[in-house]
Amino acid sequence: MTETNDVVFEGQVVHCIGCGAKVQTEDKDQLGYTPQSALDKGLANGEVYCQRCFRLRHYNEITPVSLTDDDFLKLLSQIRDTNSLIVYVVDIFDVNGSLIPGLHRFVGNNDVLLVGNKLDILPNSIKTSKVKDWLRQRANAAGIRPADVALVSAKSNQNVDQLLGQIDKLRDGKDVYVVGVTNVGKSTLINQIIKQATGIKELITTSRFPGTTLDQINIPLDDGQKIVDTPGIIQPEQVAHLLSGKELKLVTPNKTIKPRVYQLNPAQTLFLGGVARFDYVAGDAKHGFTLYVENNLFVHRTKLENATNFYEKHVGEMLTPPTAENVADFPKLVRHEFKTDKKSDIVLEGLGWITVPAGVTVAGYAPEGVAVLIRPAMI
Structure with missing residues (x-):
């Protein structure tokens, strides 16, 4: 059932393809606001972005939103009842800050593929086999038992091909949910996957700012299943929440x-x-x-x-x-x-x-x- 202010196009509620929020044209202070002129243009070219994502993509400006931590967790908890593969992305540079000890409360008994992102920033002298072993040990210590571990750089597209192979093997025809805390590069990784599959670049909004993805974003797969980019779980203890964009650089x-x-x-x-x-x-x-x-x-x-x-x-x-x-x-x-x-x-x-x-x-x-x-x- 749609709400009265939902924008509907060809029988479907319109979502921002940058962050997943429902698009609306009535309240500029609420999630998903898009001026009518921008909406018309987006519907014409098949790419509708909310004003927040437009300004973030083009001007690197962030707008406060009303989605709470509880809203994020409620969205994630829906994964528990699915039969799917969970691709759990962590930041190699901030492993402890991006591990979620209670992960299985949100994903149930589904298999977890643990993905360490930002491999490109680690010194070249580090052996990836050692990092994988170390990452698995850190996950085990946090109560997480991954079915497999992968190391990638979403930014430089390093090892993304191998990751896609691991995903295809482990999902065995099931949907794939990509989860993680904010600012670990989930949406950048999803963009690389979309680029390889369709040639479209930077479809999903990405930035240094925590909490860019506001709702689930569905990417269809060839076999009728889907990859779902979920909102990042807010970690209030992350330094990113204390600094401006200029300072974060x-x-x-x-x-x-x-x-x-x-x-x-x-x-x-x-x-x-x-x-x-x-x-x-x-x-x-x-x-x-x-x-x-x-x-x-x-x-x-x-x-x-x-x-x-x-x-x-x-x-x-x-x-x-x-x-x-x-x-x-x-x-x-x-x-x-x-x-x-x-x-x-x-x-x-x-x-x-x-x-x-x-x-x-x-x-x-x-x-x-x-x-x-x-x-x-x-x-």
Whole structure:
């Protein structure tokens, strides 16, 4: 049943092909709003985008929407009762931030193909077999038992052909649901699949902003089944929710990461712009600490005893992001201390990680609400 303000064309409710929202022409402050003139043009050429997606695609502007976290979860929970293959996309650069421990609450008993995206930003020296094994272990630790694991770069189309082969084998004639948290590249991956199948480029709206896909988007398959791009589950602890688009460019890797090694003595500090901090608190000697973060993110070394005052004086100016205009609203940095008994990574969710040696005490600081974790070293 359609609602009174739904736009209907040839007997079907019209959805934005960028984000999946129902198109409407009456309320510019609600989901799916499209001016009548733009709607007429879109219906004529077969590509209807809501105004939000149009401005996002052409001007990289984001408009607030009224869809709540509960709305996203309700949409995802419908997958539980289907007989389908779940393609679960995570960000290799932010695995802990993109894993959902309760995934099977949303997908039921359906098989899960775990896809690690953004392979292109990892250093070339990393063996993909090791990353696959490590990714499966991280998933298992979160209670997820994938039927298979794939590594791709949706942005550069790396390994997408192999992924399509894995999907076809595992789905065995069933529908495919692509799920994941916001900002892991689901829609970019779907666009690559559509491009290979139809030649159409960038059909679905993509951006750095969390929550771009607002409803399920169906892509028909040759055998009558479909691939469904679902809304990203909102992770409030992701750094992406705290930064503007301009600021995100400074912390979100878009090219292969070049590891940066800093030789630190005990009681020295590194600032990662103004968004994070790392302290070498105690250890028996000078050690090398390797940073895996966006290549252009400014890193500053100083003495631990001076660090807090230095941050308060320079955040928003020397230490950016946040930029000066956003400092007042930026959360305070919260300290998390760790003692290592083996080579480990200190993970700053959404920003990257710092590889530390065994036998040291270190502290990682991230904005309040953003997790800082320790894990066995990935490299």
